[in-house]
Amino acid sequence: MLDIGRSSVTHMLEDLIKNYLVTNKQVDPAKFDLPSLQVADLGLDSLDMVEMLFEIEDQCGFQLPDPMRYMQMSFADMVANIESAIREHFNGELPELAFAKAEA
């Protein structure tokens, strides 16, 4: 297990999601400059949403519940929510995730 500070983890998760959406779902990278960006404004359908979550689930090894709830959140809240779900799953710690390793 790695003990990485909250802000850097948030950053890594955010980058993982951003990169995925820009590369695979043709989301305009400029959208992420807006601090109030809403998930609903990313133009994702339900299939896109579960594909995006899989990028995280594949590395964490568990399924994030109720994917469509993220549609009501801001992008920042979604990232925070996913991070707390990961911490909760691993009893407050973070597993040695491939994306964490790559960036650490």
Added chain:
Amino acid sequence: MNKVLITGLGAISPLGADSRSTFAGALSGRSAICAAPAEIGKWLPQVLVAPAAAEPEPLLDRKYAGIDRATQFALVATREAMSAAGIAAAPEDSRRFGVFAGIGFGGAHSIDALYSRFYQTLLDPALAHKNPTIMHPLTVPRMMSNAAAALVSMGYGLHGPSNTYSVACASSAVAIGEAFRAIRHGYLDAAIVLGTEAMLTPGTMIAWNALRVMAKPDPLDPASSCRPFSRSRTGFVLGEGAAALVLESEARASRRQAKVVAELSAYGCSSDAEHLTAPSVAEQVNAMQQALDMAGLSPAQVQYLNAHGTATDAGDVVETQSIRKVFGDAADRLMVSSTKSMHGHLIGASGILEFMISLMALQSGSVPPTAYLDDPDPRCDLDFVPRVARHACPIDAVMSNSFAFGGSNVSLLARRYAA
């Protein structure tokens, strides 16, 4: 009833990454058969395969990365056929344009990968923190048998029916026949027909090996291991790839002055209703006779027949008897070859690939051989065009047979088109 014309061909096969190189490969008399890759060979060292001549994924747009390999082959072959026909995406008559697909074992790669990932995660101690049930959310849309038809219909904006036929070795021959009927009887004006198969995976090969129909490797030249109609035959070799055809009503094709490959003139089909794997003379005869009758041709008017020719004892002998029964005296003047000796058995894609090769023989007058046939089985006594291609043959009509496990028989017939 509408005349049905073929206006585009496409393929990616063990013999080549497009239709032209596939046909050139078929005329060469050399096969693409080789030892199975290590992941299969370590369990089944005797097993041979006929892998596609090119990897499909790099040939496609990035958005098709990760989809099932069979769907990728289908998209490559379809693109060639549509472009050869001069048809772009979203045709004006898109509701009169259908997609007809044939595949034997849909999603074989995706299904194999699913089980493999599940058990690897379950059994690897280093992955103990992972739930083995975490799978890619598109696993189902990737493994469904109609994945190729769906993506072709979406990719080209075709709003007619997009149907998939799974009839083992006859799948894509049925798809051609059903598309032919839909245009002939006025339900559609055009169709893209595709056949695809990609199942050279450990799981699938283990299953095929258990059926005891696979060719044993020739110790001197493994490429020569599939020998239809030969006394020394030992069975067939599984291949992978896809082929595609564009069909159009004569009215549509002439309206846009399309270049015509040939007229698709008949589709005969029947079922043995007898045995899971053993073929039947009576019903093979029925399928071929239906095709001749529908085309209004006498046996002597057909010059080339691409046999199902799987290099199994039962299959080769029964097909020879069936051809003799249908063609009578004309059987001795008919050129018959099994190109499976070179591209292997593409199961769901075999019907359309072999029909496409037959069409190219009709166009060019060059007939592909039955490769490696130097010791014919005396019970198989037709002109099987042994070993070497024949050129400058006058050909006006060709037939292609596909006889499936499960007892489904299909004969397709095409003839030279004169406007």
